[in-house]
Structure formats: C-alpha cells, structure tokens
Amino acid sequence: MARYVTSKLLYTLLSLFILITATFFLMKAIPGDPFMSEKEVPASIRARLEAQYGLDKPLMTQYVNYLGNIVQGDLGISMKKLNQEVSHIIGQTFGVSLRLGLIAVVVSTIVGVALGLLAALYHRKFIDSMVMVLAVIGIAVPSFVLASLLQYALGLKLGWFPITGLKTPLGYVLPVMALSAGPIAYIARLTRSSMLEVLHADYIKTAKAKGLKWPAILWKHVIRNGILPVVTYVGPMTANVITGSVVVERIFGIGGIGKVFVESISNRDYTMIMGITLFYGIILMLARFITDIVYVLVDPRIKLTSGKEG
Amino acid sequence: MKKKSWMLLLTLVLVIGTVLAGCGSADEKTTTDTGTKTETGTTDEGTAAEPAADANLAADQTLRLNLSAEPPTLDPAQAQDSQANTALRFMYEGLATIGEDGQPKEGAAESWEVSEDGLTYTFKMRQGATWSNGDPVTANDFVYAWERALSPETVPAPVYAYQLYYIKGAEEFNTGKTKDFSSVGVKAVDENTLEVTLTNPTPYFLGLTSFYTYYPVHKATVEAGEAWATDPATMVTNGPFTLTTWTPGSELSWTKNDKYWDAANIKLTNVTATVVNSGATETASYQGGEIDYAGAPTGEIPTDQIQPLSEQLKDEFKLTDIASTYYYEFNTKEKPFNNAKIRKAFAMAIDRQSLIDNVTKAGQTPAYGFVPTSIAGLNNQSFRDEHPDSEYFKEDTAQAKTLLEEGMKEEGYTTLPPITLLYNTSENHQKLALAVADMWKNNLGVEIQTKNEEWSVFLESRKTGNFQVARAGWSADYNDPMTYMDMFVSGGGNNNTGYADKAYDALIDGAYKGGNDPEKRMQDMAAAEKLLIQDNMVIMPVYYYTQASLTKPYLKGVTTDFSGAINFTRAYLEEH
Numbered sequence: 001m002a003r004y005v006t007s008k009l010l011y012t013l014l015s016l017f018i019l020i021t022a023t024f025f026l027m028k029a030i031p032g033d034p035f036m037s038e039k040e041v042p043a044s045i046r047a048r049l050e051a052q053y054g055l056d057k058p059l060m061t062q063y064v065n066y067l068g069n070i071v072q073g074d075l076g077i078s079m080k081k082l083n084q085e086v087s088h089i090i091g092q093t094f095g096v097s098l099r100l101g102l103i104a105v106v107v108s109t110i111v112g113v114a115l116g117l118l119a120a121l122y123h124r125k126f127i128d129s130m131v132m133v134l135a136v137i138g139i140a141v142p143s144f145v146l147a148s149l150l151q152y153a154l155g156l157k158l159g160w161f162p163i164t165g166l167k168t169p170l171g172y173v174l175p176v177m178a179l180s181a182g183p184i185a186y187i188a189r190l191t192r193s194s195m196l197e198v199l200h201a202d203y204i205k206t207a208k209a210k211g212l213k214w215p216a217i218l219w220k221h222v223i224r225n226g227i228l229p230v231v232t233y234v235g236p237m238t239a240n241v242i243t244g245s246v247v248v249e250r251i252f253g254i255g256g257i258g259k260v261f262v263e264s265i266s267n268r269d270y271t272m273i274m275g276i277t278l279f280y281g282i283i284l285m286l287a288r289f290i291t292d293i294v295y296v297l298v299d300p301r302i303k304l305t306s307g308k309e310g
Numbered sequence: 311m312k313k314k315s316w317m318l319l320l321t322l323v324l325v326i327g328t329v330l331a332g333c334g335s336a337d338e339k340t341t342t343d344t345g346t347k348t349e350t351g352t353t354d355e356g357t358a359a360e361p362a363a364d365a366n367l368a369a370d371q372t373l374r375l376n377l378s379a380e381p382p383t384l385d386p387a388q389a390q391d392s393q394a395n396t397a398l399r400f401m402y403e404g405l406a407t408i409g410e411d412g413q414p415k416e417g418a419a420e421s422w423e424v425s426e427d428g429l430t431y432t433f434k435m436r437q438g439a440t441w442s443n444g445d446p447v448t449a450n451d452f453v454y455a456w457e458r459a460l461s462p463e464t465v466p467a468p469v470y471a472y473q474l475y476y477i478k479g480a481e482e483f484n485t486g487k488t489k490d491f492s493s494v495g496v497k498a499v500d501e502n503t504l505e506v507t508l509t510n511p512t513p514y515f516l517g518l519t520s521f522y523t524y525y526p527v528h529k530a531t532v533e534a535g536e537a538w539a540t541d542p543a544t545m546v547t548n549g550p551f552t553l554t555t556w557t558p559g560s561e562l563s564w565t566k567n568d569k570y571w572d573a574a575n576i577k578l579t580n581v582t583a584t585v586v587n588s589g590a591t592e593t594a595s596y597q598g599g600e601i602d603y604a605g606a607p608t609g610e611i612p613t614d615q616i617q618p619l620s621e622q623l624k625d626e627f628k629l630t631d632i633a634s635t636y637y638y639e640f641n642t643k644e645k646p647f648n649n650a651k652i653r654k655a656f657a658m659a660i661d662r663q664s665l666i667d668n669v670t671k672a673g674q675t676p677a678y679g680f681v682p683t684s685i686a687g688l689n690n691q692s693f694r695d696e697h698p699d700s701e702y703f704k705e706d707t708a709q710a711k712t713l714l715e716e717g718m719k720e721e722g723y724t725t726l727p728p729i730t731l732l733y734n735t736s737e738n739h740q741k742l743a744l745a746v747a748d749m750w751k752n753n754l755g756v757e758i759q760t761k762n763e764e765w766s767v768f769l770e771s772r773k774t775g776n777f778q779v780a781r782a783g784w785s786a787d788y789n790d791p792m793t794y795m796d797m798f799v800s801g802g803g804n805n806n807t808g809y810a811d812k813a814y815d816a817l818i819d820g821a822y823k824g825g826n827d828p829e830k831r832m833q834d835m836a837a838a839e840k841l842l843i844q845d846n847m848v849i850m851p852v853y854y855y856t857q858a859s860l861t862k863p864y865l866k867g868v869t870t871d872f873s874g875a876i877n878f879t880r881a882y883l884e885e886h
Contacts, residue, residue: 032766037390038783040773040803041469044485048467082383082466083537084558092558148590156598163598164586165560253376253586253595255559263379263587268766 008292012285019281020070020274024063027273034079034268053079055270066274075278076271080264086275089260094242094279097249097256100166100175101242108180108187109234113227115184116191120226123196131188138185144247147178151251164253175252179245183237187230195226228299235291239284368864368883372580374601375878376592378609380559380585385539386525387459387468392607395875398522400551400564400581405433405452405504405519408871412686412789414516418447418526418548419504428511428826429478433504439571441528442552449498451526451548457491458532459523460484473523473787476515478507511825514790521788550576550879560585577867577882583608593619596860602883605859606632607874613738616672616858626860629673631684632874633786634855635794637677638731638746642848643808644778645727650846651717652726656779657850658703658710659753660746666853669745670738677851678702680784680839681791684854684872688832693791697836699851702844707753714754730759733781734768742852743781772806780806782849789872791835792821798842798849809848814841862886 035041035049050056054065069076075086119131151174155163162171198204199222207217244258257276264272381394386402389395407417416422420436439447459468460483475481478495482488495507508515518524528546531538538544542553550572551564564581567573584601586592589610596604605611611619620627640647640656647653662676675683679699687693718726731747733739740762747758763771772780784804786793796802799818800810817838824831842848857874864886869877 030767031770032764035469036766036769037469038769042472042485042803045467045469045471048462049469052466079466080382081380081558082385082388082539084540089558096560151591151594156594159598163595163600164591165584250588251591253584253588253591255557255561255585259587260559266765 008289012289015285016278016281020067020278021063023274023277024066025059027268027270028059028062030268032268034270036268053270070278075275078264078269078272080267080269080272086271089272090257090275090279093244093255093257093260096166096254097244097258098242100172100179100254100256101238101244103172104176104179104183104241105234105238107176108183108237109230111180112184112187113191113230115188116230117195117223117226119188119192120195120199123199128192131192135185135188138181139189141181142247143178143182143245144251146181147174147248147251150174150177166252166254175248175254178248178251179241183241186237187233190229190233191226194229195222198222198226201225224298228295231294231298232291235287235294236284239287243280243283366884367577368885371578371883372582373578373603373865373878373881373883375581375583375603376586376595376601376609377562377583378585378587378589378592381562383539384545384553384556386522386527387455387464387470388466388539389522390470392875395522396608396878397562397583398525399549399875399877400879401545401547401549401553402522402525403439403549404521404524404526406516407520408517408877410869412871414520417520418452419519422516428513429508431506431508431515432499433506435502435504436571437502439548440569441546441548442567442569443528443546444569445528445546446501447526447548448501449504450501451529452504452524453496453498454529454532455525455527456480456496457494458527460494461491462486468523470523473518473521476508476510476512476518478509510823513825513828513831514788514792517789551578551581575880577880578878581878590615593860596862602862602865603859603868603878606857607870607876611858611860613670613672619860620858623860625863628859628861629856630859630870630874631675631682632855632857633682633684633789633793633872634783634874635677635680635682636674636781636783636852636855637680638779638850638852639772639782639807640779640848640850641775641777641806641808642846643775646717646721646723646729647778649717649721651713651720653847653850654703655710655714655717655754656750657847658706658713660749660850660852661705662852665742665745665749669741670853672856672858674853674856677854678704679843679851680849681794681835682786682854685786685791685794686789686872687791688828693832693835696832697839699843702840703847710754714756726756728759729756729778730761731779731781732761732763732768732771732777734765735762739781746852775806775808777806779850782806783855785855786873791832791839792818795821795835795838795842807848809842809846811841811846814838817841 033055035046041049047056054062057065075090078084078086078089081089115131115134119128122128151163154160155174161174162168165171166175204217204221207221244256244261246258246262248254249256249259260272261276263269264276377393377396379391379393381389381391381397383389383394384397384401386398389398403417405417405419405422406414409415416436418436418439419433422431422433424431433449435447435449441447456474456477458464459471460474460480462484471484472481475484479488479493480495483491483494497505499505512518526548528548531544531546534544540556542556545553547553547567550567550570552567553562554565555561555563562583562585566576566579570576586595586609589612592601592604592609593611593615595601640653642648666672666674666676677699679694679702681693683692683694685693687696731743733743743760747760750756750758771777772782784794784797796818797804798807798809799805799815800812817834821831821834821838824834843851861868864884865881866884867881869880871877
C-alpha cells in the first residue's frame with residue numbers, strides 16, 4: 001500500500017509540474033495583459049505596474065520566480081482584485097462551490113443509484129422505461145437550459161424558491177437540481193446496466209439456489225458488485241462539480257470559484273489564472289487518488305501490490 | 311403506441327430546450343433603447359425632487375441592488391470602473407458633488423473661489439464634515455489622497471493618476487520627472503483651506519472634483535495596512551454610507567453613516583448589492599421582487615428583452631441618453647483606408663436608422679459626429695445642439711459610389727484590396743458588423759470579411775494597428791467635449807488610426823489653453839470635430855448609446871448624470 005501511495009504521489013507531482021508549465025507559457029502566449037483596457041494606460045504608469053509585478057523581466061525569469069514562490073506555498077496577489085491574496089480568494093469562493101457541489105454529489109449519487117436499481121429490478125417494465133426516458137432527458141438537456149428553465153418556472157413564475165443566491169437553505173434547491181440532473185441520469189444508466197449484468201451472473205443464481213433471502217442477496221451481492229462502475233464515475237464527477245460550474249454559478253448568481261476562474265482569464269489576471277489552475281489540478285488528482293483507494297475497499301478482487309504483500 | 315407518445319414528449323422537451331437556449335444570451339455592453347427617452351443631462355427618476363411627506367416612506371428603508379461585476383477595489387485611487395464608481399459614491403464625497411441639475415454643488419467643500427485667470431481654486435472645507443470615526447475632514451486629507459494617487463511609490467501604480475494631470479506639476483511628479491511634491495499645485499493653506507493650481511484654465515475642473523480619483527482618504531486607515539480597502543471593519547470613509555460587509559463574489563452592503571454632515575437628508579438606512587453577472591438573471595430577479603433596480607449602469611438588461619420589457623413594464627422601464635459613442639475606426643495607414651474618399655464612401659453607404667431599428671433595437675441616436683448628445687456645451691445647451699452633426703456628412707449611396715470610384719482612381723485600383731472588419735467577440739457587435747458589411751456590399755458592391763477577437767486580443771490588435779477597420783466605443787470621463795476630442799491628437803495613446811494632423815493638434819492645444827474664452831474653446835473643438843469627421847472621416851460614427859434600466863415604482867430620488875453614472879445616495883422607498 002505504501003509503495004502504491006508513493007508512486008501515485010510522484011506521478012501527481014509530475015502531472016502538476018507539467019500543468020503549471022504548460023499553463024504558464026500558454027497564458028503568456030495569449031495576446032493582452034492585465035493592464036489592458038479600452039482607455040490606454042499612460043506609458044509611464046504601465047511601465048511602473050509591470051515593474052511592480054515583475055512582468056518586465058524575461059519570461060524564463062518570471063517562470064523560475066513563480067515556481068520558487070509555489071514551492072514556498074505562495075500563490076501571489078491578484079493583479080485585478082487589488083491587494084487580495086490569490087489563496088484567500090480561492091479559499092473564500094471555493095467554500096461556496098464546495099458546499100453546493102457536495103450536496104449535488106450526494107443527491108445525484110443517492111437518486112441516481114436508486115433510480116438505476118429500480119430500473120434494473122423492474123427490467124422491461126413501465127418503471128424501467130420511465131427511468132430511461134428521464135435519463136435520456138437528463139443527459140441531453142444541458143445544465144444551462146435546465147437552470148434557466150427551473151429559475152423561470154419555479155423561481156420567477158411560481159415563486160417557490162429564490163431566483164438568485166444561496167442566502168437561505170431554499171436557495172440551494174434550484175442550483176442543486178440543475179447541477180445534479182446530468183450526473184443523476186448518468187449514474188442511473190450506469191447502475192442499471194451493471195446491476196442487470198450482476199443480476200444475471202451465476203453467483204446470484206447460486207445464492208438464490210442456496211436459499212438466501214432476497215434482501216440479503218440484493219445488499220451483499222447485487223449492489224456491492226453493481227456499484228463499482230458508479231464509484232469510478234463519482235470520483236472525477238465530484239472533482240468536477242465541487243470546482244464550480246461556471247454556467248450554473250452564473251445563472252444563479254453564486255459567488256463560487258467557477259465564476260472567478262472565468263473572470264480571471266478574460267481579465268488576464270495572471271496570478272489568479274495560475275493559482276486556480278493549480279488548485280483545480282490538485283483537486284482532480286486527489287479525486288482520482290481517492291477513487292483508486294475506494295475501489296480497493298469496495299472490491300477486494302483488486303490487489304494493489306505486485307506480489308510482495310499478495 | 312406507448313413508444314410513440316414517449317418520443318413525442320422527448321421531442322417536445324428538446325425543442326423547448328433549444329428555444330430556451332437561444333433566449334439566454336446576455337451581452338456585455340449595457341446600452342440600449344426603445345421606449346421613452348429622457349432628456350439629456352441629469353434626470354431625476356422619481357418625479358419628486360422634494361421627498362414627499364415622511365408618512366409615505368416605507369418602514370424598511372433598505373435598497374436592494376445588483377452589480378454585474380464585483381468592484382475590483384474600493385480604494386478611490388485605484389478604482390477604474392463604473393461598478394466601483396457606484397459603490398464608492400455611497401462611501402465617499404469629493405470637494406464637489408453633482409447636483410440634480412447636473413451642475414457641481416458643494417460637497418466636502420462648503421464654498422470655493424476661482425481666480426480671475428481660472429488657474430487657482432480655493433476651497434473652504436465644510437465645517438462639521440467628519441470621517442465615519444468622527445475625525446474632521448480637512449484640507450490635508452485631500453492633499454494626502456492626491457499625493458498618494460500621484461506618487462510613483464504607490465503600489466500598485468494607480469492607473470487613473472492621469473485624471474489628476476490637470477493640476478500643475480502633477481504629471482511631472484507622477485512620471486518621476488520631479489521628486490518634490492511641493493512643486494505640485496495642491497496645498498493645504500490651513501486645516502480648512504485647500505488651494506489648487508491648474509496647468510491650464512479648465513472649465514470642467516469642479517465637475518472633476520466629484521470624480522472618485524479626487525476623493526479624500528483617511529490617512530491613518532490607509533497607513534494601517536495594505537488591505538485596508540477590502541476590510542469593512544477598518545475602513546474609515548466620509549460619505550453618506552459606510553461599508554458593512556463584503557462577501558467576495560457574492561454581496562456588499564452599506565449602512566447609513568450617522569456622522570455624515572447631511573445625514574438628515576439621507577433616507578435609506580441600508581443598501582445591499584448582490585454580485586450577479588448575468589443580465590437575464592438580474593432581470594428575473596427584478597421581476598421576482600428581489601431587487602429594486604435593474605439594468606445599466608449597475609447591471610444590464612439583455613438586449614433581446616429590452617423591447618418586450620419596454621412594453622410590459624412601461625412605467626418602470628427607462629432609456630437614458632448617455633455620453634458614449636459607438637463607431638468604427640479606420641486604420642489610415644492601411645490600404646484601402648489610407649484614402650480619405652474611400653473612407654467617406656464607406657461612412658456614407660450605411661443606413662444608421664435602419665441598423666438601430668432592425669439590429670441594435672435599443673433606441674439609440676444615429677451618430678454623424680463623435681461627441682454624443684449628452685455632453686454639455688455652453689449656456690446650458692448640449693454641444694451637439696450648438697454644433698449639429700448633420701452638417702458633417704449625409705448618408706447617400708449614389709455619392710458614396712462616386713467617391714469610392716474617385717478614391718480608387720486616385721490609388722490606381724481596379725478592384726479594392728480585401729477588407730476585413732474587426733470587432734470584439736459579442737453577439738451584439740457581431741450582428742451589427744454583419745449588417746454593416748451587408749450594407750457595404752449592397753450599396754458599394756464591395757466584399758467584406760468580418761472577424762471577431764476576444765476582448766484583450768482585440769485591444770492588442772487595435773493598439774498595434776493590426777486592422778483595417780475596427781469597432782470602437784468611447785465613453786466620457788467628464789462632461790466636456792474635450793474628453794472626446796483630445797483622443798485623436800497625433801500619437802495620442804488612444805489614437806489607433808494613425809491619423810496625425812497638425813491643424814487638428816493646434817485646435818486641441820488651443821482649446822486646452824483657452825479655458826478663459828469658453829466661446830472660442832467650443833468653436834475650436836467643433837472645428838476639430840469637423841476636421842476629424844467631415845474632412846478626413848478618420849472614424850465612422852454609428853450611434854450614440856442609450857442605457858436601459860428598470861426602477862420599481864416605489865423607489866424615488868435616484869439620479870443619473872450625463873455619463874449614465876447613477877447616484878442612489880438620496881434615494882428613498884415609498885410605502886408599497
């Protein structure tokens with residue numbers, strides 16, 4: 001296990017390094033800089049700004065300096081949100097996205113698995129078709145359409161939920177629905193097909209023949225085996241959802257990290273772009289790592305180590 | 311059978327989805343029209359300039375707004391945008407403020423005198439005006455704030471320092487030519503007297519002192535720490551409201567400042583502003599009763615909703631002329647637009663009214679000049695009324711064709727070189743660019759490529775002259791034609807057209823120095839505009855912007871100035 005974790009960790013660091021390097025040079029290669037605006041900044045003021053942010057140095061020097069700062073855990077100061085630490089802004093806005101995202105993950109996993117299971121148990125029955133139609137809709141309708149639709153119907157017309165913001169618990173309902181519709185659909189389909197496969201497996205027949213009670217079979221054999229593909233999916237999905245959906249955050253006016261990320265790119269807020277990219281990278285790697293571990297816990301057939309411990 | 315009906319349902323859902331997807335498009339720039347237009351200048355949105363009897367006031371005086379972007383900073387020296395403008399206006403007060411009639415009136419200064427030569431302004435500080443912590447607001451606070459904005463030592467370098475260059479010696483101090491601040495024309499004669507000396511007589515200087523770069527700051531607060539302008543707990547300000555909370559990316563809120571000298575006339579007790587950068591959401595939020603004001607300049611109403619809203623919410627919807635011009639600029643260094651006749655032909659070959667009616671659909675005014683209709687001229691008239699732009703040129707397809715042929719002969723073309731029209735990525739700009747290209751094709755028989763670039767890329771292309779004809783927009787910094795006309799001097803920082811004309815430069819220079827002869831000064835600027843448009847057609851004006859907004863019927867006392875900037879500080883809510 002320790003060896004597994006170490007090698008994973010090394011790979012993660014290498015990936016992050018490549019990510020930083022690629023982002024840094026791509027970012028600098030795009031035309032424009034943080035101080036551009038419709039009204040030209042006088043040359044002397046611009047020169048001073050560039051010197052203050054170290055943008056007057058050669059590109060390689062800037063790169064080395066940036067790496068040096070990162071190693072010390074310093075993400076720098078935003079070039080647009082004046083005097084604000086990048087790490088502080090990430091902390092503030094990520095908190096919002098995280099809370100919303102985790103709720104969406106929990107909701108979509110529970111609802112998705114339940115629907116998939118139902119569909120599998122009532123294979124080729126009405127419930128099955130119903131779930132599958134919902135799943136097709138959930139996958140086909142993009143979240144921004146659903147979000148606008150929900151906002152218009154349930155927020156504006158019926159007035160059941162707030163139109164914007166997360167100020168009250170009710171405010172979470174619409175964004176969570178918009179965020180989890182897609183994942184619910186995907187998880188339901190995933191669960192259904194894998195459950196169906198499991199239901200037809202020989203060991204289920206054996207279990208039945210042994211006279212095991214149906215709930216016990218369902219719990220111990222069907223769900224435990226059928227859920228594996230879902231675990232594979234939920235990991236990356238979590239990373240995806242908690243890092244903030246730009247579209248949903250925009251529509252519901254939520255001050256999450258997704259919104260900040262997009263703004264930082266159009267503002268050419270260099271330190272902010274780097275900071276958030278790095279942060280996203282870490283979250284994604286972490287999610288994959290955790291997925292691998294959970295996989296082992298759920299499925300004892302998977303062995304991590306090569307021989308020694310086995 | 312069952313299958314069929316499911317398919318039907320599915321199709322229906324998808325169709326609705328597609329249609330709705332098309333509706334959701336919001337757009338960056340705010341300005342638009344249709345419906346009632348208000349008069350130029352400052353307008354009072356509620357009819358009541360005199361607040362009605364207090365009995366009519368709502369018990370809860372909390373104003374709810376939305377800002378389409380978070381102000382990047384609340385440091386007056388560092389601010390550069392309209393959101394910060396709205397926010398800072400709650401919190402600070404300059405020497406002068408802009409009154410309901412659009413004219414400067416006493417703010418932190420209770421009176422002022424201007425010397426004969428128009429160069430020296432002596433401001434008397436208002437007695438009893440204090441900071442939110444009780445300290446008196448003194449002349450030294452202004453000296454400190456302006457020195458800080460100008461000082462090369464300030465980090466990051468304040469971009470808008472150049473807004474202070476009207477003051478004698480300010481530019482030299484800011485660019486580091488002199489290290490001695492005492493050479494800059496701003497002095498506190500004593501605690502209560504501020505003396506400001508200008509480089510040139512500047513008739514609009516009093517108006518400038520109401521602008522945020524000119525706001526005072528509280529020295530002890532600023533010196534306490536770099537992040538002072540982000541922390542409501544430590545911020546000391548001198549305006550009608552103080553900042554109470556700032557949740558990054560989500561919300562700002564203000565509370566009435568009881569120490570403000572005019573607190574008796576401030577009716578609002580609280581102001582909250584959400585930060586939602588989607589026009590569609592903001593409009594829905596307004597309709598759902600979550601906010602009291604929507605639209606420009608704080609937020610936006612999506613272009614495609616302007617027409618329907620102007621009918622559905624007739625009493626709440628308003629279009630205001632603002633000081634911004636939409637135009638295309640020619641690169642006079644690039645073929646074929648190095649030829650003035652060809653430029654004129656292009657400018658004459660489009661139908662602006664038709665573009666406004668069918669494409670931009672926001673009641674804008676067709677533009678044939680550069681200075682928009684809401685900029686003041688002399689004697690309470692607008693510059694545009696005194697110098698009508700209809701004299702510069704007329705739309706005329708036949709004449710445009712003749713000019714094009716003449717121009718092509720001069721340059722020895724049998725066919726025009728390929729032409730690309732450049733604009734920044736946005737649905738509105740795209741629609742307009744396609745329509746204009748189409749008009750050029752139909753009326754002049756020329757093929758035009760259109761190309762869009764992301765905002766920063768676009769700015770870079772324009773700046774480096776990497777374009778033939780490009781979309782542009784300009785909004786005023788202050789209420790005087792100069793804010794437009796000084797843009798096209800030879801080598802000017804914002805002059806991307808390559809236009810360099812000694813006669814033009816001389817006129818602008820004359821107007822800069824001739825502040826004591828307002829009549830001649832205006833004539834000079836009109837003559838410069840004539841050179842720019844009628845004689846050389848360096849830019850092709852398209853329209854003067856309007857801004858669309860929605861105000862709840864119970865919200866009164868909101869004022870908008872010539873530029874479209876909004877003032878909520880004297881607003882109040884009626885019982886509703």
